[in-house]
Amino acid sequence: MKxxxxxxxxxxxxxxxxxxxxxxxxxxxxxxxxxxxQMARELRLNNYQTTKLRAINEDKVAKMAAIETKxxxxxxxxxxxxxxxxxxxDRELRSxxxxxxxxxxxxxxxxxxKYDKDYAAQASDIMLVKSVQNPLPASARxxxxxxxxxxxxxAASRTR
Numbered sequence: 001m002k003x004x005x006x007x008x009x010x011x012x013x014x015x016x017x018x019x020x021x022x023x024x025x026x027x028x029x030x031x032x033x034x035x036x037x038q039m040a041r042e043l044r045l046n047n048y049q050t051t052k053l054r055a056i057n058e059d060k061v062a063k064m065a066a067i068e069t070k071x072x073x074x075x076x077x078x079x080x081x082x083x084x085x086x087x088x089x090d091r092e093l094r095s096x097x098x099x100x101x102x103x104x105x106x107x108x109x110x111x112x113x114k115y116d117k118d119y120a121a122q123a124s125d126i127m128l129v130k131s132v133q134n135p136l137p138a139s140a141r142x143x144x145x146x147x148x149x150x151x152x153x154x155a156a157s158r159t160r
Contacts, residue, residue, distance in 0.1 A: 042104070
């Protein structure tokens, strides 16, 4: 009985972990999309440039999200490592932006970083509120974890 219960708890933990991983990807994608839209608007990018920017931002935002998750609570280390990722983005953007666009981007780079961080904080707050308002069900495919009939009997009746 204990083995079955342990297996059920383990299976539930694995399923919840996989579900949490599936939910992270859309948040990162939304975060990259949000930043890309803002940058494309302000820098007045054409379709080709916007497509390249979206790919770059999706990659860089995913890296920054991984850094934020790995070093949660250590804002100095997060900022330091995210600045390295932003420098990678700088090099990649230089290859296809015009001189004027890159100059505008470079002068507003810290504003874009803050814009992304603010959106990430807001998105994580929304996810927390949603998880509290709509917790995952306590059952899997109709099966619930509860005491077995033997476990629910008083101790005195089991010894007889």
